[in-house]
Amino acid sequence: MHDADGGCCGHTHAQGPRHIYIYSPSSAVRDKPAFKRGIARLKAQGHEVEVDADALAVHTRFAGDDATRLAAIHRAAASGADVALISRGGYGLGRLLPQIDYAAVAKAVERGTEFVGFSDFTAFQCALLARTGARSWAGPVLTADFGAADGPDDIMLDCFEDLLSGHGEGSGWRMNKEAPGADGAPAVPEIYVQDATLWGGNLAMLASLVGTPYLPDVDGGILFLEDVGEHPFRVERMLTQLLYAGVLAKQKAVVLGQFTEYKLATHDKGFKLQSVVNWLRTQIQAPVLTNLPFGHVDTKVLLPMGAKVSLSVEGRDALIYWGHTH
Amino acid sequence: MHDADGGCCGHTHAQGPRHIYIYSPSSAVRDKPAFKRGIARLKAQGHEVEVDADALAVHTRFAGDDATRLAAIHRAAASGADVALISRGGYGLGRLLPQIDYAAVAKAVERGTEFVGFSDFTAFQCALLARTGARSWAGPVLTADFGAADGPDDIMLDCFEDLLSGHGEGSGWRMNKEAPGADGAPAVPEIYVQDATLWGGNLAMLASLVGTPYLPDVDGGILFLEDVGEHPFRVERMLTQLLYAGVLAKQKAVVLGQFTEYKLATHDKGFKLQSVVNWLRTQIQAPVLTNLPFGHVDTKVLLPMGAKVSLSVEGRDALIYWGHTH
Known part of the structure; x- marks a missing residue:
């Protein structure tokens, strides 16, 4: 790292x-x-x-x-x-x-x-x-x-x-600092997932494939998502589509990357990206990780889409690991 | 009228x-x-x-x-x-x-x-x-x-x-003036459709339901669509989702309402809403009507969502007719 x-x-x-x-x-x-x-x-x-x-x-x-x-x-x-x-x-x-x-x-x-x-x-x-x-x-x-x-x-x-x-083996990052839940549990629990299919990318593109033959049917996967220029309510609407289509319930973890270049409005009155993250955590069992260095930002890691990976979380430290791919 | x-x-x-x-x-x-x-x-x-x-x-x-x-x-x-x-x-x-x-x-x-x-x-x-x-x-x-x-x-x-x-019986309107196709045929052919289920509404909302249990499975329907603040490329992306999900192929007609409050960019270089309409017509057999007075505009007709209607087109004149609903 x-x-x-x-x-x-x-x-x-x-x-x-x-x-x-x-x-x-x-x-x-x-x-x-x-x-x-x-x-x-x-x-x-x-x-x-x-x-x-x-x-x-x-x-x-x-x-x-x-x-x-x-x-x-x-x-x-x-x-x-x-x-x-x-x-x-x-x-x-x-x-x-x-x-x-x-x-x-x-x-x-x-x-x-x-x-x-x-x-x-x-x-x-x-x-x-x-x-x-x-x-x-x-x-x-x-x-x-x-x-x-x-x-x-x-x-x-x-x-x-x-x-x-061919020597890349994984990507590690530090998640956002978040307040613990009402029960005092950390926002993201300690987890270790093995042999899960990593997939995802741009949320708007992914959501636009729901219901079509072009969305992979990944079971037990790790889904990473990013987007640019989409207001949090639109991010929520797209996540809702993945939720209602049953996509999120099949994942072992959802990993949020960078969501950038949107503008909040005065009438949002406190509704923000974190509201969407909090809401998402009430809708699915799987942990929702934050701050993956991937998206419409300069600092982006490379991620093997469709590869088997392991994922671990300890405190704010997260690691996606795939070992040698060659 | x-x-x-x-x-x-x-x-x-x-x-x-x-x-x-x-x-x-x-x-x-x-x-x-x-x-x-x-x-x-x-x-x-x-x-x-x-x-x-x-x-x-x-x-x-x-x-x-x-x-x-x-x-x-x-x-x-x-x-x-x-x-x-x-x-x-x-x-x-x-x-x-x-x-x-x-x-x-x-x-x-x-x-x-x-x-x-x-x-x-x-x-x-x-x-x-x-x-x-x-x-x-x-x-x-x-x-x-x-x-x-x-x-x-x-x-x-x-x-x-x-x-x-309970005395409304239908809505008529005049479609956009459009150039005939390469074969000289009018952009919208003369049609008469009976007993078709009218459904639709806001394109973004409708597309966000594709693949979920909340999108009606309407066969042989008449689908009307409108949207606000969505660039033509986004309108096209949403239509593409309906297309690839097989929704459009099942309709007898697609009726476009008002698409408003979007901004073209200089790099669109001629790509505009009409480009999307033209493209859509290459993708489906059903006629694509335009200019339905419905959307984020003052002049909007009321349309019975889920009712059986008939639809006729003669020249630029279109009529959706449902007779008495009470």
Whole structure:
């Protein structure tokens, strides 16, 4: 672990250069300087960076029309790269779900290509897991993370290099300080869960898949969630959908990441994100963890979506551990 | 019909005063002057207005805590009123869905109480229809509609009085002017549908019920949708959920109401609500109608949620007709 607030656990190790394929399945890349900085940064790390022919395509708000973005996904799957990294999220993957060749993607994963991204990418990751059981990684994108103007976040970089070397073993973090419950019990009890499927991502994308063939049916899983620009009442509404659909009752733990860039209103009169967390704890048996370093923030760990992991909580310290994945 | 842009069809008629019960199942009433104006207006129409004891309750952003709002719903059902009218929408009904005594509400409907509202109320209406088949009305609320500062909208008032007298028979309106398709065919073909279940309401609420026990399983229905403050890409994402869940394929028509108060961004580069309408038409066989006078706008017709209706389209003129409902 790199610091008290969160980080990756892994062995130190040497590694050779890796082949990274950059493609754009969602919104059009608008910040070209960030795109270039991201590529330069990956190259400076010693990696071979291959950029998809349509990575900078534009069709209204999308990175090319549906056929273009679909073909880009399939080229990423055929690339033989070590990592297929999206340029950015935004919106657009949801439109493509019925047309994606999931078997081809799963085969690429089997051959060693790790698909990495988050936000809108959650739709792809969920559908891939639902359709094939193949693993992907919730993690950074090219522009906002590697291309950040003030340089990529150190913890994110370490986690990414751990992934590339196959030596990542887990992520630990410190949860929010919360008042104990009415019975004096801690907000999050000490727990130890083994062999649970880790899954999740962006809450809005995940909720938008409920009732469709693209939501994985994960039993006894550990569900992690994050979102951006969603008022707590909307977060609650989305959690309510997962609750009423029976998704939450099947999980061994719900792990809340970062919920950012929303604005409370004066008429909220005390209703806030913590209200939603407190409410959620009255609705499900499973513990609800907080403050996972993942979401629309710089410091994000990488998480193996669809992998078996163990989870432990001791006081405010939480650890998701998957051992070697290679 | 009252004018070229939309209105109710009904017989002229005399009617006695009606008993209207006002209650607050969702957000707290903030605009008290509008609340008072609305009540005064209904009384001026000759109606007896009964105000629930907790209609002005406040608990953070809600009109009282969950138990308070739940009790208010059940008091409305026990009131014996002709109409149970919500003070306003907002947010809060979704939290209550598992605890509502739907049989009691359905019994009230059978005894002649019409439940009226929209927006957040869609959750209640969907759940009631799913659980009991009981009808309710998509229509106005007290504060924003009857309590509007410049007076209630005439068409809304007429439709409401038609409901009270039991003489409403349908609603007609003029659809948007749209370019014909590539084959020269009109955007909305001439159609005539009979004996179809009318249902729908607020798209965000409806989409949030997909995969839960509270979404009615309507086959061969006519689905009407409206929303406020949702960017077209979010509207598309919600429609995508209904599409992938198989809801849209089961409808004989999708009727789009008013989608208002969203902001396009420069990076949308031509992606707009019409793009979503065009896309939707490539995804389903059923016709997609536009411009139903219903939504977060002053001029709204009343629509019998869960009733059998007929629908006709001729050129830009559309008509939903249910004949007498009493």
